[in-house]
Amino acid sequence: MTPFDPASVRSRFPGLYTTWALFDNAGGTVPCHGVIERVHAYLSGPMVQHGASYAVSVRAVEAVEQGRAAMASLMGAQPDEVVLGPSSTALLGRLAATLAPQLGPGDEVVVTNLDHESNVGCWRRLAEERGATVREWTFDADSLALTLEGLEAVLSEDTKIVAFGHVSNLIGQIHDAGALCARIRAAGALSIVDGVAYAPHRRPDVRQFGCDAYVFSTYKVFGPHQSVLWIDPRVELGSVNHFFVEGRPGTLEPGGVVHELVAGLPGMVEYLSSLGEGDDEEARLDSAFRAIAEVESSLAAPLLGFLAEQPSLKVLGPASADAALRVPTVSFVVDDRAASALPPLLDEREVAIRWGHFYAYRAARDLGLLESDGVVRASLVHYNTPEEVERLIDGLAAVL
Ligand SMILES: Cc1ncc(COP(=O)(O)O)c(C=O)c1O
Numbered sequence: 001m002t003p004f005d006p007a008s009v010r011s012r013f014p015g016l017y018t019t020w021a022l023f024d025n026a027g028g029t030v031p032c033h034g035v036i037e038r039v040h041a042y043l044s045g046p047m048v049q050h051g052a053s054y055a056v057s058v059r060a061v062e063a064v065e066q067g068r069a070a071m072a073s074l075m076g077a078q079p080d081e082v083v084l085g086p087s088s089t090a091l092l093g094r095l096a097a098t099l100a101p102q103l104g105p106g107d108e109v110v111v112t113n114l115d116h117e118s119n120v121g122c123w124r125r126l127a128e129e130r131g132a133t134v135r136e137w138t139f140d141a142d143s144l145a146l147t148l149e150g151l152e153a154v155l156s157e158d159t160k161i162v163a164f165g166h167v168s169n170l171i172g173q174i175h176d177a178g179a180l181c182a183r184i185r186a187a188g189a190l191s192i193v194d195g196v197a198y199a200p201h202r203r204p205d206v207r208q209f210g211c212d213a214y215v216f217s218t219y220k221v222f223g224p225h226q227s228v229l230w231i232d233p234r235v236e237l238g239s240v241n242h243f244f245v246e247g248r249p250g251t252l253e254p255g256g257v258v259h260e261l262v263a264g265l266p267g268m269v270e271y272l273s274s275l276g277e278g279d280d281e282e283a284r285l286d287s288a289f290r291a292i293a294e295v296e297s298s299l300a301a302p303l304l305g306f307l308a309e310q311p312s313l314k315v316l317g318p319a320s321a322d323a324a325l326r327v328p329t330v331s332f333v334v335d336d337r338a339a340s341a342l343p344p345l346l347d348e349r350e351v352a353i354r355w356g357h358f359y360a361y362r363a364a365r366d367l368g369l370l371e372s373d374g375v376v377r378a379s380l381v382h383y384n385t386p387e388e389v390e391r392l393i394d395g396l397a398a399v400l
Contacts, residue, residue: 003291004275006385012271013222013383020350021388025220026169026197026329026379027354032222034267038063039224042263050259064257067265068249071228073281074269075214076207083229083252084262088196088215089118091229092163094252095192095213096122098237099161105131108158110189113362114139114146115165119194119215120362123163137164139363144317145173151183159189166209167197170360170375171317172329174198181210190235196220200381201296201327203289206230223268224261275382292382293323299380299389300328306393307332310400316367316375328380333369334400340373345399351392353378 010016015030022030042063046056050064065079072079085091103109109127111120113136127134135154140147146164155162162184166177177193184191190212195204199216206214212232219225231237231248239251273281276288300321307315312335318326333339339355346353357364357374364374378392 003295004382006383009275009383010385016383020352021384021391023351023353023378023380023384023388023392025200025381025384026358026377028219028225029200029222029381029383031219031224031264032267032271034270035223035264036267038267039260039264042260047259050256060259063263064259067257067262070266070269071218074204074272074285075228075230076205077230078233080248081230081233083231083249084257085227085229085253086225086258088194088217088227088229089122091215091227091252092119092192092194093122094240094254095229095231095237096126097240098252099190100126100130101238102236103127103130103132103160106158107132107160108135108156109133110135110137110151110154110159110162110164112137112139112146112164113366114144114168114170114360115163115194115363116169116196116359117361118196118359119163119165119192123161123192132160133158135159137162138366139168143173144168144171144363144367146175146180148176148179148183151180155183155187155189157188159184159187161190161192163192163194165194165197166214167195167201167327167329168317168360168363169197169329169358170331170363170377172197172326172331173317174202174324174326177209177211181212185210185212197327197329201289201292203285205286218265218268221268222271224264226258226261226265295382296328296380297321297323299382299384299386300326300330302386303328303330303378303380303389303393306396312336312400329377330379331375331377333372333375338373339369339376342376342396342399346392346395349391349395351388351395353392 048056050061069079072082111123137154181191192213193211195216200221215229217227241254273284276284278284316331343353
């Protein structure tokens, strides 16, 4: 397999025609050209109401349904299993609301102290509203990862829901979602997986995970500011829509979807599959994500190597760039310096990194990092180049 050519990759992203080296990709990636083109085409055409019999209405519906179908094919799912919405936070909130009637006193809900609050807060609030008990699955003190042992410690026969992240947006380690979800299912609970920090780097193919629900944000995967939630059709749910709207995904899409942005989604899949090889889209997507993993690992290796040599600094999560272990979301802390001190020093070199708790507030708090403004994070994706990584390393070397 030949990983793709960086120049041709970058030519697909108008947002990369900049002198800045963008390393805040875990916050958001720039959209690829195919997405921009489709959003533009949708907005430039007759903007008509959906659901009527006239031809332009039918075509508008088709453009939006192609967006849903594209997300389904990326996730190895069926289109009606895919719910679309403005953000992962919003979709997880809707999912929690539709599960409410199934939860009551005596039931337990498991959340972590590692993850983005998006997949924590809504479950904590739900448990509180329904009189259920919250149990916290804490990250391992050495590896900072979520482990099977940690899960065992909080599972019980009363567990109904377990919410966790496939990858932490702070530490970048890939959790074994398959093993964790299998254990959760064996306990008779639902697994709700936050794939937001995973999907830009590995294919979010739900067939591999055995979860009950899986969410990711398309604006972090080269797409528009939208989000996708896959739910196993076997999971029974209520509705957050009008009483007469029946069936999924409609019951979880009150007010419908943002037509023009959803119409842009096929551009993501077209782009991603163009990075791979194979006879059909399925094979090309798999091969594209293998190539992405390879490229990302070779980009992260020199950065992690440099960071490991700095005595004053500690990287959170795996020190190795091994693609089986981590994605290239790299966070670190520096002795006796607030995280907020470093990123502005790189601004003049036009190297964009950032600091903070990144909404993984509980993790930053439990690591004792809130007082020092969290972590410094450089998050890479496959469109970054070795030259940009060199600029990042040079910039850090100058200010450390
Ligand atoms: C791991 C993770 N989960 C969830 C979210 C929230 O996504 P959204 O902005 O789509 O609500 C983020 C956003 O940074 C994230 O990094």
